[in-house]
Structures are given as structure tokens and as C-alpha cells.
Amino acid sequence: MNAHDLHTALNRPAWQPTRPVAPGAAEHLADLAVEALIDEADLSPKPGLVDRRSSGAHADMTLGLMHASALALWPCFRDMADAARHHAEIGQPLRAALGRIGREGEAAMLATTAGVNTHRGAIWALGLLVAARALDSNADAATLAQRAGRIALFDDPAATNQDSHGAQVRRRHAASGAREQAQQGFPAVTGHGLPQLRRSRAAGASEAHARLDALLAIMATLSDTCVLWRAGPQGLQVLQQGARAVLDDGGSASLGGRRQLRQLDALLLRLNASPGGAADLLAACLFLDTAGSL
Ligand SMILES: CC(C)(COP(=O)(O)OP(=O)(O)OC[C@H]1O[C@@H](n2cnc3c(N)ncnc32)[C@H](O)[C@@H]1O)[C@@H](O)C(=O)NCCC(=O)NCCS
Numbered sequence: 001m002n003a004h005d006l007h008t009a010l011n012r013p014a015w016q017p018t019r020p021v022a023p024g025a026a027e028h029l030a031d032l033a034v035e036a037l038i039d040e041a042d043l044s045p046k047p048g049l050v051d052r053r054s055s056g057a058h059a060d061m062t063l064g065l066m067h068a069s070a071l072a073l074w075p076c077f078r079d080m081a082d083a084a085r086h087h088a089e090i091g092q093p094l095r096a097a098l099g100r101i102g103r104e105g106e107a108a109m110l111a112t113t114a115g116v117n118t119h120r121g122a123i124w125a126l127g128l129l130v131a132a133r134a135l136d137s138n139a140d141a142a143t144l145a146q147r148a149g150r151i152a153l154f155d156d157p158a159a160t161n162q163d164s165h166g167a168q169v170r171r172r173h174a175a176s177g178a179r180e181q182a183q184q185g186f187p188a189v190t191g192h193g194l195p196q197l198r199r200s201r202a203a204g205a206s207e208a209h210a211r212l213d214a215l216l217a218i219m220a221t222l223s224d225t226c227v228l229w230r231a232g233p234q235g236l237q238v239l240q241q242g243a244r245a246v247l248d249d250g251g252s253a254s255l256g257g258r259r260q261l262r263q264l265d266a267l268l269l270r271l272n273a274s275p276g277g278a279a280d281l282l283a284a285c286l287f288l289d290t291a292g293s294l
């Protein structure tokens with residue numbers, strides 16, 4: 001994307017970050033979701049992923065493109081929050097509305113990125129969490145994740161039967177992917193990412209190091225279908241063991257942990273593997289950290 005295109009994308013009329021909005025309003029939740037995506041993209045050094053240093057294992061993405069894509073999703077998240085308020089309960093009608101809005105969001109993303117899949121998994125995860133938060137402004141992070149999971153359990157009657165990369169590797173390796181992670185109430189976030197984020201903060205790590213540690217905790221157990229697609233089960237093993245090694249060596253703030261992190265980054269680049277699913281779930285983790293009331 002050239003500078004002019006980026007400027008046009010960043011100045012889409014729907015994005016008005018300077019306008020004050022009431023906490024809990026649909027616009028506020030959309031602000032928090034977009035902010036989580038931009039914070040995820042900016043966080044560096046993330047192994048294999050697009051960040052401030054490089055495009056990682058993605059020849060077709062840049063940090064500017066990730067920002068433009070995140071901003072283009074603002075109306076999608078606002079509409080999902082509005083739909084949740086309108087339907088006022090978890091059920092088939094809300095799931096159908098979120099599916100329709102999610103597909104519109106994907107179309108807006110692809111129009112902004114000229115066809116690059118920058119945030120497909122993030123629309124899915126954050127969309128469900130935004131809807132759960134719009135239904136209940138007093139719930140804590142774990143409750144929000146459970147409620148989002150209950151929404152994901154309903155089938156979307158209008159969903160087209162796509163043979164996505166995720167669907168193919170789930171069949172081939174009997175693995176679970178983005179859909180199952182959501183339906184189980186985001187265990188990678190509530191059981192690994194968020195607890196690690198809070199542990200690292202409590203141990204005195206900087207915010208950036210705490211977020212990197214949270215990402216690594218997610219990577220250490222997730223069956224990330226992006227990595228399975230590009231590098232198979234061996235690639236996934238490299239990711240999970242490498243992420244665990246960073247944490248076991250003191251995390252991203254320690255010298256030993258940083259050495260392990262550099263090694264993991266180099267290995268993932270050699271395998272051309274990028275843990276996009278873990279990146280999406282870090283954004284989900286950052287959203288829940290701010291939007292969960294407790
Ligand atoms: C369920 C989704 C994610 C499709 O998943 P599927 O695995 O078939 O597709 P795909 O290979 O494109 O992967 C989706 C994304 O999930 C992320 N991901 C990969 N592995 C995981 C994992 N284990 N956990 C969470 N996210 C993951 C990746 O970043 C990837 O971009 C979703 O896009 C969908 O069904 N969309 C239809 C529109 C819709 O209903 N939207 C509703 C929004 S609430």
C-alpha cells in the first residue's frame with residue numbers, strides 16, 4: 001500500500017477517535033477493540049509476526065496495513081455491540097446478526113488491504129467478546145469469555161461453507177481451531193494469556209514485556225492453524241516448545257528469555273510460519289484486560 005492509499009484508509013469517515021464517547025457505549029467498545037488490534041500489531045519483537053521491526057513471515061503485510069485494517073473494522077465492532085444491545089440476549093437471532101456483520105467486516109477489511117487477510121480471526125474473536133460485553137457491562141473477563149463462547153455455539157444459518165486453510169488443517173491433523181477456541185470460552189486467553197499478563201506485571205515487568213509474555217503463554221499451548229497450515233505439526237511443535245523455553249528462561253524481560261525469543265523468531269522465519277491465531281488471541285486478551293470489569 002502506498003502513502004496515499006494509507007492516508008485514504010486512515011481517514012475513513014467512520015473513524016473519529018477524537019470524539020468523546022460514554023464508557024460502555026457501542027462506540028466505546030469499538031474504540032477498545034480497535035485499540036487492542038493496534039496495540040497487538042505495534043508490540044515488538046513478536047516472533048514470526050508483523051510488528052514495528054518487520055513484516056515477520058508475511059511478505060504481503062506491513063505494520064501500516066495492519067493499522068489501516070484495524071481502523072477499517074471500527075464500524076463492524078460498533079455494529080456488533082449495537083446488535084447485542086438490540087437482541088439483548090444470547091441466542092440464534094444474535095448469532096445470525098453477528099455473522100452478517102462479521103462478513104461485512106471481512107469485506108471492509110479485504111477492500112482496505114486489497115485482498116490480504118489481515119484480521120479474519122480477530123473479527124471472529126473480538127466480535128464475540130464485544131457482543132458479550134455489550135450485553136453485560138458488569139461482568140469480569142472470565143465471565144465475558146464464557147458468554148462469548150455461548151454465542152459461538154449457535155450455528156450461523158447464513159454461513160457459507162468455506163474450505164478455509166483452517167478447515168483443511170483441522171481435518172488433516174484432527175486439530176481444533178478458531179471456532180473451537182471461541183466455543184470453549186477462550187481457554188488460551190483466560191487460562192494462559194491473562195494470568196501471565198498479570199503475573200508478569202506483578203513481578204515488575206514493563207507493560208511491553210508483560211504483553212510479550214502473555215503472547216508467549218498463549219503460543220505455548222495453542223493449536224494455531226496458521227502455523228499448522230504453513231509448517232505442519234513439526235512447525236507447531238517448534239512454536240510451542242520455543243515459546244515455553246522463553247518463559248522458562250525468565251520471560252521476555254530477562255537476558256536468557258530474550259536469547260530464546262531471538263532463536264524462536266529465527267526458527268519461525270526459516271519455516272515461513274507465523275502464529276496469527278496467537279496474535280488474534282493476544283488482542284482478545286488485551287480487550288478483556290480493559291473491558292472486563294474486575
Ligand atoms: C470461525 C472463523 C474464524 C473461520 O475459521 P476457519 O478456521 O475456518 O478459517 P481460517 O483458516 O481463515 O482461520 C481463521 C483465523 O483464526 C485464527 N486462528 C488460527 N488458529 C486459531 C486458534 N487455535 N484459536 C483462535 N484463533 C485461531 C487465525 O488468525 C486465522 O486468521 C470465522 O472467520 C468465521 O466463521 N467467519 C464467518 C463470519 C462470521 O460468522 N462472523 C461472526 C463474527 S462474530
Ligand SMILES: Nc1ncnc2c1ncn2[C@@H]1O[C@H](COP(=O)(O)OP(=O)(O)OP(=O)(O)O)[C@@H](O)[C@H]1O
Binds near residue numbers: 041050051061119280
Ligand atoms: N501482527 C500480526 N502479524 C501477522 N498476522 C497476524 C497479526 N495479527 C493477527 N494476525 C492474524 O494472522 C492471520 C494471517 O495468517 P495467514 O497469513 O497464515 O492467513 P492466510 O492468508 O489465510 O494464509 P496464507 O497467507 O498462509 O496463505 C490473520 O487473519 C490475522 O488474524
